[in-house]
Amino acid sequence: MIYTITLNPAIDRLLFLEKELTKRKTNRTSKVTYDIGGKGTHGSYAMTRLGVSNLALGFAGERNFAAFEEILMQKEISHRFIQIPKGLTRESIVVIEPDNQGSTMLTEPSFSVGEAEKQQLLLFLKKYLTEEDIVLIAGSLPENFQINDLAELIQAAKEKQAFVACDLSGEALLLAAQLGVDFIKPNEFELTELLSEKTGTVEEALEQLSREITCIAASKGEKGSICYYEGKQYQVLAPKVKEINDTGAGDCFVGAFLAEFSKCKDIKEALKTGSACAASKVQYEDSSYFDPKEADILKQQVKIIEL
Amino acid sequence: MIYTITLNPAIDRLLFLEKELTKRKTNRTSKVTYDIGGKGTHGSYAMTRLGVSNLALGFAGERNFAAFEEILMQKEISHRFIQIPKGLTRESIVVIEPDNQGSTMLTEPSFSVGEAEKQQLLLFLKKYLTEEDIVLIAGSLPENFQINDLAELIQAAKEKQAFVACDLSGEALLLAAQLGVDFIKPNEFELTELLSEKTGTVEEALEQLSREITCIAASKGEKGSICYYEGKQYQVLAPKVKEINDTGAGDCFVGAFLAEFSKCKDIKEALKTGSACAASKVQYEDSSYFDPKEADILKQQVKIIEL
Numbered sequence: 335m336i337y338t339i340t341l342n343p344a345i346d347r348l349l350f351l352e353k354e355l356t357k358r359k360t361n362r363t364s365k366v367t368y369d370i371g372g373k374g375t376h377g378s379y380a381m382t383r384l385g386v387s388n389l390a391l392g393f394a395g396e397r398n399f400a401a402f403e404e405i406l407m408q409k410e411i412s413h414r415f416i417q418i419p420k421g422l423t424r425e426s427i428v429v430i431e432p433d434n435q436g437s438t439m440l441t442e443p444s445f446s447v448g449e450a451e452k453q454q455l456l457l458f459l460k461k462y463l464t465e466e467d468i469v470l471i472a473g474s475l476p477e478n479f480q481i482n483d484l485a486e487l488i489q490a491a492k493e494k495q496a497f498v499a500c501d502l503s504g505e506a507l508l509l510a511a512q513l514g515v516d517f518i519k520p521n522e523f524e525l526t527e528l529l530s531e532k533t534g535t536v537e538e539a540l541e542q543l544s545r546e547i548t549c550i551a552a553s554k555g556e557k558g559s560i561c562y563y564e565g566k567q568y569q570v571l572a573p574k575v576k577e578i579n580d581t582g583a584g585d586c587f588v589g590a591f592l593a594e595f596s597k598c599k600d601i602k603e604a605l606k607t608g609s610a611c612a613a614s615k616v617q618y619e620d621s622s623y624f625d626p627k628e629a630d631i632l633k634q635q636v637k638i639i640e641l
Numbered sequence: 642m643i644y645t646i647t648l649n650p651a652i653d654r655l656l657f658l659e660k661e662l663t664k665r666k667t668n669r670t671s672k673v674t675y676d677i678g679g680k681g682t683h684g685s686y687a688m689t690r691l692g693v694s695n696l697a698l699g700f701a702g703e704r705n706f707a708a709f710e711e712i713l714m715q716k717e718i719s720h721r722f723i724q725i726p727k728g729l730t731r732e733s734i735v736v737i738e739p740d741n742q743g744s745t746m747l748t749e750p751s752f753s754v755g756e757a758e759k760q761q762l763l764l765f766l767k768k769y770l771t772e773e774d775i776v777l778i779a780g781s782l783p784e785n786f787q788i789n790d791l792a793e794l795i796q797a798a799k800e801k802q803a804f805v806a807c808d809l810s811g812e813a814l815l816l817a818a819q820l821g822v823d824f825i826k827p828n829e830f831e832l833t834e835l836l837s838e839k840t841g842t843v844e845e846a847l848e849q850l851s852r853e854i855t856c857i858a859a860s861k862g863e864k865g866s867i868c869y870y871e872g873k874q875y876q877v878l879a880p881k882v883k884e885i886n887d888t889g890a891g892d893c894f895v896g897a898f899l900a901e902f903s904k905c906k907d908i909k910e911a912l913k914t915g916s917a918c919a920a921s922k923v924q925y926e927d928s929s930y931f932d933p934k935e936a937d938i939l940k941q942q943v944k945i946i947e948l
Binding site for chain 1: 669
C-alpha cells in the first residue's frame, strides 16, 4: 500500500478573472472552481489516476471538513484525514488572469495541530505500516507541528521498514536527509545546501549522500533532472510539450513515479512514468489534472541516460 | 418595523497581507477575517447597532448557509433569508495590504434565483408589510433576478404603502426613480443620469424629480452631500475625521439615516445621525463597524444648511 501524508492541506479556490488583475480596484471573476491543495493529496491524485491503490492521510480542519472532503470525493481520492477540532483548512486563492497572463496566489495561515491529533497520526502509522508499504510525506508543516514532530513521524515509518519518500523543503528536507529516508526531491539550490553539510568535492559529497538515501531525484530546472539511485546516476530528458501551467508538475512527477516504482521496482520505468505524467500535466490549466493515455504516449519520448 | 432586502449578499473574506500585493507571485496572509457583504445587510447592521429593530431579508445560498448565518449571528442581525437550493452565496475577497496601502477586491459571480424563491419573497412582503413599515432594497441584482422582478418587488411594497428606500445603481436605480419610491441615494454621475430623463433646466428637472421621490440623498464626493426633501434642499457637511477605510460608509449612512428617520421623522436629525455614523465608520479598517457613542459626539459637528 502507498500512504501519502499531507500535514498542511489546502482548498484551492481558483478565481478566473474577466480582465487583467488591477490592484486597488474591484476585479470581477467569470468562473470559480475548487481543487485540492497540498503536495501529498496531489501525489494521491496522480496515483489514483494511474489506478494504483493508495490512502491519503494527514490533518484537516473540522469546520470546513465537508467542503474539503467533497473535493477529495470528486477526485476519487481514498482518504482518512484526522480532523483538527475547531480548525479550518486554509484556502489558497489562485487568481488566474485571462489569456494565460499568469496567476497570483494568496495563501492563508494554517490551523494549529494539537498533541492529540499528532498522536493519532503516529498511532495509525505504528498500527498499519508494514515493510511492503511506501509512505510519502509531502508539503509544508502546519502551525504547532514542529521539526521534532516530523522527526518522530519519519522515525515511526522507518521503524516499520517502510519505504519513506519525502517531498519537503528547507529545514524539513535537511532533517529528512539526516534521518536517511529513501527518497527526496531537492531542487538545484536545495541540493547544494544538502551537499554543503558533507565534506570533500561535490562528487564525493554526492556519493556520500546517495549512500544514505536510496533515491535522490534532483530537478535542475531547464536542464531536466538527475536521479541518483543505488550508486548510479541517471539523466532524465523530458519530452517537449506546450506548457500552459507548471504548478503541481513536481507533485505529479512524485505521485506517478512512486505509483510505478511500487509496481515494478524498476527505476528507469518509474522515472519515465513520472516524467511523462508531469509532461502531460503542464499542458492543462488545472494544477493537478493529467491524461494517463497521453502520458502513455509521452513515455516513449522520455530519454533516460545512465551517466 | 424596518425591513432590509439584500437580493445578492456576499461573504466578505478579508485577507490581510504580510507584504505589498505582488502580481504573479505567492502572497502570504497574516490574518483572515470574515464580514457580511451586501448593502442591505450593512444597513441592518447599522440599525441594529443603533438599537433600532429591523429584519434582514433576501436570498442566500443553501450550500454555505451555515457560514453566512454565523456572521449574521455574530453581528446580531435578525434575519430571514430565503435559501437558494444548491446555491452558494458568493464570496468577495478583499486583499488588504499593510500600512493602509489600499485594498484589492475580487468578486465572484452570484447564485441564480429561481421563480419559487422570487415568489416566496413577494409573498412575505404581501403578508407582513404595513404602511407603518420602511423597506430598504439595496445592492446589486443576482443572476436571473431581472429588472421586472425588481419592479414587482417595489410595486408590492408600494401597494402596502410602506416607505420604500432604494440604494441601487444603474438600470435598477432608474427603475426605482420611475416607480417613484420614497428614498434614493444617487451619486453625482447617477443624479445627472436621472435628471437627463427630465425636461427643462437642471433646477426644473430636480424640482420635478423631488416631487416624485420624497427624499433624495445625493452624494457629491468631496463636496459633501445634498438632500432634497419635501420641496426643500439641505446641504450636509460631515465632520472632518482621519479616514482609514471608506468602504461601506454609504451603507452605514443609509442604515443610520433610516433608523433615526423611523423614530423621529425629522429629516435634519436623520441626516445628522447618518452622517455622524458614517464619519465614525471611515475611521475603522472594517467595512461596517462604527461606534455609536463616538457617532453621538460627531453628530454635534455635522452641519445641516437649508439652501
